[in-house]
Amino acid sequence: MADLATPRAADPTSPAVAVAFSGGLDSTALLHAVARAATAHRVVALHVHHGLMPAADSWRKHCETQAHALGAEFVSTRLSGCPSPGESVEAWARLGRHGALHDMAVAAGADLLLLAHHRRDQAETFLLQAMRGAGTAGMSAMPRSQWRDGVRWVRPWLDHPRDRILAYAEHHGLRWIDDPSNDDPRYARNRLRASLWPAFKANEAGLAQAARWAQEAEALAQEVAAGDLERLVQGARLDLVALHALSPARKSNALRAWLRPQMAISSQLVQRLLEEWRPGAVQAWDAPGGRLHAWRDGLYWASGAEVPQASARLDLSRPGFHRQPDWGGGWSVEPVGEGGVPASVLAQLTQRVRGPGDQFQRGVGTVPRSLKKAYQELDVPPWRRDGPVLADADGRVVAVAGLGMDARAFAARDEPCWSLRWLEDSALPQSEGEGVVDA
Known part of the structure; x- marks a missing residue:
């Protein structure tokens, strides 16, 4: 059992080692093994209270007692809300659990999170994904190690059969929780265990190996795709x-x-x-x-954001980026020497959808065109022609998303002016939010 008691994934440089701790057999054995092995590091047991079972409160108390008895810190989070109608309880719980574990690990100062999944878990996941018609990504099942938003999720016992974990727990006299929901036939994994697993149990190692082959195939597919997309995407x-x-x-x-x-x-x-x-x-x-x-x-x-139909008053007289979340973008306002709109005009604007009589003049001395013609001349894609129109206090067009500023709204020579530029959310750099002006 020595190899079980010394997880190879423990990172001695981490300020803390976190363990996902449900209180069941597998996570109890893992927490015990990590607490014994990581004597020079803080061990933090992370417990997620799903709020789905009547006994969940008592399970949390049990986990806290066990963690402290092993010399580990204990942190718990209770999930809020509940599955929406038609939503899988398993999927809802898994998504909430993953988010809670990540947040607790970060708060505890741990960038290493250990999970107690074992070989049977891996084989079952492979079978479930195969029966759903999954490709290599799905049949890759669970990765042994994966970085997610600054936290490394590691499953050190993924190659170990569950019998060895049970023997380890019994040898050390550990106490764990038996969750009755593990026998509930409403859940796909439980149905597999009850009806199909007895026939596949002897092939557990082979199924887990198949998941590893799928992981290699998926990694290769991603490498090929990355090379192809370098040539295909601009x-x-x-x-x-x-x-x-x-x-x-x-x-x-x-x-x-x-x-x-x-x-x-x-x-x-x-x-x-x-x-x-x-x-x-x-x-x-x-x-x-x-x-x-x-x-x-x-x-x-x-x-797929719907285009707002109601008009809104805007004050864009201050420089910066004025986000318009309902429109999926915002207006960037910057001072310019010429070819801009007077600040006095920007203080009283109306943002609205395009109207049937709207026209746009691209440059001084050019002929105003209908918005349809203007979009066509500038090769604006059809699905980007529903952006907002800005009009001044007298209803005259000042700027149009995708086209720019209307030349008829330009400031007089030597008059201070500002440029207006529409930016879609998808085109914004990651740091754009730092200069956002509330509009």
Whole structure:
């Protein structure tokens, strides 16, 4: 049992080592082993109270008593809210638990978080994902080590069978909680354990090995996708012609990698995009959180925020970035020598949707055009033509998102003036929020 009692992942440079501690057999054994091994470091037991079981309060007290008996610090968080109608209780609890564990670890000064998942957990996860039709990312199951927002999540016992953990706990006379929800057939993992696991138990090691192969395959797929996307992506545009020149497998792989940071991907959406796109066509597909647009043989993502219909009064007379959250962007205001709008005009603006009679003049001496014509002349994509219009106190157009300032609103020569520029949220640098002006 010596290898169980000395987790190889312990980082001696960490100011603290955190252990996810539910009070069950596995986490009790892990906390005991870590407390014995990490004598030179603080050990912090992190407990999440889900609020789902009547006995949860007594479990928390048990965990606190056990942690202190082992010389570990104890921190607990109770999840707020409850699953929404139709939402999986398992998914809700897992998401809340992960967030709580991360926040508690950071607050405790620990950048290493140990979890007690073992080989059977890994094999079960692989089976569940396979039965759901998951790809290599899903069948990779649980990683042994992973950084998440500054905290390293490590599963030091992922290769160990549960029988060894049970023997370790019994040898040291440990006491743990038996959660009755582990036998509740409403949960997919419990149904698998009751109905299918007896037939697969003898193949536990093979299933866990299959998960490791899936992890390698997924890592390779990500490397290939990264190389392909370097050639396929320019700014917010994915080159659809070049994408379709790839082999079917690389084409699907690259598209998934491009979509992944923006939405929850479904195989049906990927298939539709690959099958339905036609060169030169203007197309759109609904997607989680927004829409995907094909335009001039490029694919673009646009968030699904609804365009506000009500007008609003704005004072943009101060320099800085004036965020307009309902519109998915904001106005950047900066002083300029010429070709800007007088500050007196910026103090009394109305922000509204485009009207049927609106016109825009690009430069001094040019002919005013309808907004439709102006957007076409500047090659503004169709889905970016619904941004806000700014009008002065007399209703005259001052600036239009995607087009810029109307030349008719420019200040007179030698009059102090300011530039107005619309920036979408997706185009903002990470530090943009530092100069935000409340508008």
